[in-house]
Amino acid sequence: GEDVEQSLFLSVREGDSSVINCTYTDSSSTYLYWYKQEPGAGLQLLTYIFSNMDMKQDQRLTVLLNKKDKHLSLRIADTQTGDSAIYFCAESWTAGNKLTFGGGTRVLVKP
Amino acid sequence: GAVVSQHPSRVICKSGTSVKIECRSLDFQATTMFWYRQFPKQSLMLMATSNEGSKATYEQGVEKDKFLINHASLTLSTLTVTSAHPEDSSFYICSAGGQGTNTEAFFGQGTRLTVV
Numbered sequence: 001g002e003d004v005e006q007s008l009f010l011s012v013r014e015g016d017s018s019v020i021n022c023t024y025t026d027s028s029s030t031y032l033y034w035y036k037q038e039p040g041a042g043l044q045l046l047t048y049i050f051s052n053m054d055m056k057q058d059q060r061l062t063v064l065l066n067k068k069d070k071h072l073s074l075r076i077a078d079t080q081t082g083d084s085a086i087y088f089c090a091e092s093w094t095a096g097n098k099l100t101f102g103g104g105t106r107v108l109v110k111p
Numbered sequence: 112g113a114v115v116s117q118h119p120s121r122v123i124c125k126s127g128t129s130v131k132i133e134c135r136s137l138d139f140q141a142t143t144m145f146w147y148r149q150f151p152k153q154s155l156m157l158m159a160t161s162n163e164g165s166k167a168t169y170e171q172g173v174e175k176d177k178f179l180i181n182h183a184s185l186t187l188s189t190l191t192v193t194s195a196h197p198e199d200s201s202f203y204i205c206s207a208g209g210q211g212t213n214t215e216a217f218f219g220q221g222t223r224l225t226v227v
Contacts, residue, residue: 035218042117042204042221043155088154092216097208098145099216103154 004091006102013110018076020105022089025070029091032065033099034074037086046074046087076107084109114138115207117219124195124226132190132222134205140185141207145216146178149202158203161188195226 003025012018024032030051035043049056049063049072056063062075072089086106090099114137124130134144142163147155159169159180167180177199179191188207192199204221 040223043218045218097143097216098157098160099155099206100157101155 004089004100004102006087006089006105008103008105010105010107011110012079012107014079014081016079018074018079018083018107018109020074020076020087020089020107022072022074022102023070024072024089024091024100024102026091026093026100027070028093029070030094031092032063032072033090033092034061034063035088035090035101037088037104039085043088079107079109081109081111083107115141115205115217115219117205117222119222120220121223122225124224126196126226127194129191129193130195130224132192132203132205132224134188134190134207134219136186136207136217139207141188142185143208144182144188145206145208146180146188146190147204147206149204149221151202155204158190192224195224197226200224200226 006022033048034046036046047058047061049065054065060077064073086104088104089102092099116135118133144161146158148158149155157170158173159167161167161180161182163182163185169175182188202223205219206216208216
């Protein structure tokens with residue numbers, strides 16, 4: 001079955017860049033997503049990328065996709081304390097379909 | 112983007128009682144809704160896929176008699192946790208896909224269930 005893996009924890013200083021990594025196994029994954037979850041809250045979609053793209057930039061967020069290696073990353077530029085949260089990558093083989101989530105990366109931004 | 116409303120956001124119930132959680136798509140027709148469960152400090156695991164007008168498809172290991180799903184209309188799916196026990200305490204979150212959802216599944220706000 002599908003498997004999505006992420007590192008558990010990332011600590012970064014305010015103002016630095018954060019890079020969160022994700023690997024997946026399903027080669028038929030078409031849509032790859034990054035979600036943010038703050039304590040006690042639901043999921044906020046940050047960005048997504050189609051499998052036929054290798055990069056997508058959206059303000060402070062840059063997504064890189066290496067389809068050959070099935071590796072996805074999210075870079076947050078100029079990380080702020082408000083970026084402290086859990087970040088989930090997820091994959092789906094079709095739009096609006098069920099998602100397979102990674103275990104989540106807890107990002108702690110230190111002042 | 113499309114809006115999915117989930118209610119209630121928090122619920123505390125006694126062991127043995129049943130709890131119903133609603134998931135509504137407010138501005139689009141959701142032909143399919145998904146129910147996920149998130150244990151503390153863990154990821155989201157798909158419980159079941161709910162298709163309007165038909166029976167839900169449950170993931171392996173999820174008791175269909177325990178977690179009743181009804182998707183009677185294109186805008187509403189409900190999850191009922193029957194005869195709840197403390198081990199059912201969790202964060203439940205729905206997402207909706209279908210007409211009008213061209214790139215993403217839209218998530219509700221989630222429901223934190225505590226069974227005492």
